[in-house]
Amino acid sequence: MTADTKTLAEWAVHERRYLHQYPELSGQEYQTAAHIRSRLQEWQLELLTCPAPSVVGLLRGTDGKKTIALRADIDALPVNEEGDKPYLSKHPGIAHVCGHDGHTAILLAAAKWLAEHRAEVAPNVLFLFQSSEEILPSGAQALVRHGVLEQVDAVFGLHLWKPLEKGKIGISNGAMMASSDDVRIVITGRGRHGSMPHETIDPIYVAGQVIAAVQGIVSRRINPVEPAVISICRLEAGTTYNIIPNQAVLYGTLRAQSEQTRQLLARELKQTVEALCAAWGANGEVVVDWGTPPVVNDERMSRYAAEVAVRQFGRESVAYVQPVMGGEDFSYYLQEKPGAFLFVGMGGENSKYPHHHPRFDLDEEAIPVGIELFVQLVKHFS
Ligand code: NI
Numbered sequence: 001m002t003a004d005t006k007t008l009a010e011w012a013v014h015e016r017r018y019l020h021q022y023p024e025l026s027g028q029e030y031q032t033a034a035h036i037r038s039r040l041q042e043w044q045l046e047l048l049t050c051p052a053p054s055v056v057g058l059l060r061g062t063d064g065k066k067t068i069a070l071r072a073d074i075d076a077l078p079v080n081e082e083g084d085k086p087y088l089s090k091h092p093g094i095a096h097v098c099g100h101d102g103h104t105a106i107l108l109a110a111a112k113w114l115a116e117h118r119a120e121v122a123p124n125v126l127f128l129f130q131s132s133e134e135i136l137p138s139g140a141q142a143l144v145r146h147g148v149l150e151q152v153d154a155v156f157g158l159h160l161w162k163p164l165e166k167g168k169i170g171i172s173n174g175a176m177m178a179s180s181d182d183v184r185i186v187i188t189g190r191g192r193h194g195s196m197p198h199e200t201i202d203p204i205y206v207a208g209q210v211i212a213a214v215q216g217i218v219s220r221r222i223n224p225v226e227p228a229v230i231s232i233c234r235l236e237a238g239t240t241y242n243i244i245p246n247q248a249v250l251y252g253t254l255r256a257q258s259e260q261t262r263q264l265l266a267r268e269l270k271q272t273v274e275a276l277c278a279a280w281g282a283n284g285e286v287v288v289d290w291g292t293p294p295v296v297n298d299e300r301m302s303r304y305a306a307e308v309a310v311r312q313f314g315r316e317s318v319a320y321v322q323p324v325m326g327g328e329d330f331s332y333y334l335q336e337k338p339g340a341f342l343f344v345g346m347g348g349e350n351s352k353y354p355h356h357h358p359r360f361d362l363d364e365e366a367i368p369v370g371i372e373l374f375v376q377l378v379k380h381f382s
Contacts, residue, residue, distance in 0.1 A: 008109050009368035016105035016367065017087040023076030023096045026132035026139070029053045032074050032104070036129045039108055043115035045127070051142040057127040059114055068381045069126040069149065070374050071140075071157040071333065072107035073100045073133035082358040097360040099160040104129065106158070106370035113375055123381050126152060133329050138292060140329040144336050154301050155339035156377050157330045158370055160362050162351045169309040169373065170321035170343030173302045175257035177295035177341070178227070180327025181266070181288055185210060185232075185250040185273055189282040194242035201281045203248035204237050210250065210284070211235075213276055217268045228265055229255035229325055255325045257294045293331040298338035305340045308376045313369070319345070344370045 024032050033053040040047060040057040048056040054074075081088055081095035089095040096102075111127050128148065132139035149155065164170045187210065189201030214230050222228045230252060237248035254269070256262040270286040277284030309318045321343060330341045350363035 005368060005372060008113055008371060011112070012105045012109035012367050012371060013364045015108055016101050016364065019101040019104055020087050020096050021090045023089050023091055023094045023101070025078060025094055026075040026135045027053070029074050029131050033129070033131070036074070036104070036108065040111065040127070043112055045111060045115055048148070050146055050148055052131075054131040054139050054143055055129040056143070056148055057111060057129070059111070059118060059121065059125040059127070061121050061123045061125065062119065063122040064124050066153045066381060067124040067126060067151050068378055069128055069152045069155040069333070069339075070107055070110060070377070071128040071130055071155065071330065072103040073130050073139070074104045075100055075132055075134050075139075077134060077356060079356065079358050083361070085361065095358070097357060098134070098355050099360075099362045100133065102160045102362045102367060102370070103158065106367055106374065109371045110374035110378075113371070114378060121378060123378065124151075125378050136291060138329040138332060140332040144332045149333060149336045152337050154381065155333045155337050156301070156305065156342070156374070157333070157339075158342045158344050158373065159328070160346050160366050160370065161343035162347050162355060163324075164319065164321065164343050164345030164347055166346050166348045166363060166366060167317055167369075168319040168345035169313065169317055169369070170319050170345060171302055171306050171309070171340070172297055172321055172323055173299045175294055175296050175323040177323060177328045177331070178229070178255040178257050178325040179259075179262045179294040179331070180291040181254040181262070182291060183252050183254055183266075183269065183289070184287045185252070186285045186287070187248045187250070187277055187282055188285075189246060189280075191244045191246040194244050197244065200244045202244050203246065203282055204244065206277055206280045206282045206284075207235065207237060207248040207250060209276055209280075210273055213272055214269060217265065217272060221268045222261060222264065226261045227255075227257050227323065227325065228261050229253070230265065230269065254288070255327070257323055258296070259293060262294065292327045292329045293335060295328050295331045295341050296334055297340040298334065301338045302340040305342055305377060308380055309373060312372055312376050342373065344373065
């Protein structure tokens with residue numbers, strides 16, 4: 001690391017701790033956005049119009065034939081932070097426990113460095129400080145619909161990642177993260193007294209069968225080499241000990257790593273639920289609330305990112321990772337333009353708790369890695 005990047009890393013850590021103290025929920029990041037805008041203006045970057053509270057900055061390159069976009073998500077979570085660090089959240093019930101404060105600080109630091117060395121920057125660089133990654137409506141989708149990526153040739157994003165060992169850059173040449181869709185299953189029968197089950201169509205009994213049967217979709221209908229998840233996470237039915245209710249409602253999540261499997265899961269789920277309910281005289285309805293698509297890296301761009309990472313950090317630092325079943329709205333950018341989403345490892349003593357845990361903290365030593373990665377992706381881009 002040069003003296004230059006060491007100073008920049010210190011600046012970024014300071015910035016991150018400030019952002020950490022003033023977290024804002026998805027879609028409400030107006031103070032954070034104002035802070036980002038003032039920084040970008042300070043470095044004479046252009047601010048483009050985009051759906052608030054996201055902020056999009058532009059640095060015009062010396063050659064400007066190509067445009068590369070870098071993205072950071074800026075939202076926090078509805079979690080009461082615990083612990084004793086001096087920079088704990090000052091907003092009760094809201095905390096940066098996914099590391100998006102780190103992502104924002106990394107992208108700000110990269111923008112600062114690139115702005116200060118603009119004579120060395122050939123491509124145009126678009127800085128996407130994106131609102132609302134954690135919940136729908138997705139901030140990424142809003143930016144894409146606004147046409148922010150129209151002139152963009154490639155888009156890159158990163159996540160500081162606790163499950164990956166510190167010092168590693170996690171890359172995949174294809175699927176990196178999963179689609180995430182909510183599903184509600186409404187089973188309507190006919191309720192009566194619990195002592196007369198034969199006079200009822202018991203939706204709880206049918207729900208039990210549905211819960212067991214839908215697991216067969218993953219094991220019997222999906223190709224075993226294709227990752228897929230159906231998890232029923234909430235069951236609502238009945239009021240007391242001895243009344244069979246009219247209705248049972250199940251809530252769950254569907255995950256897949258390709259659009260094809262994603263569609264297949266929803267189709268099979270509908271068919272299984274409807275047929276099983278009909279067999280017992282109940283009515284089964286499946287409502288899919290479509291969420292974010294799978295995050296699938298472009299092969300050429302992930303290879304490019306790997307080359308840059310090898311050159312900068314050494315061959316041993318690049319880890320080809322197994323995709324994870326978590327969701328990420330970076331997928332909307334990748335549906336639109338080639339690019340790659342990367343993990344920056346920070347697993348170890350300094351980051352002990354999982355993402356979204358009230359005591360989650362990021363390892364600030366991973367921050368300079370993220371900055372360097374973004375800067376190098378721009379410098380070598382052609
Ligand atoms: Ni996150």
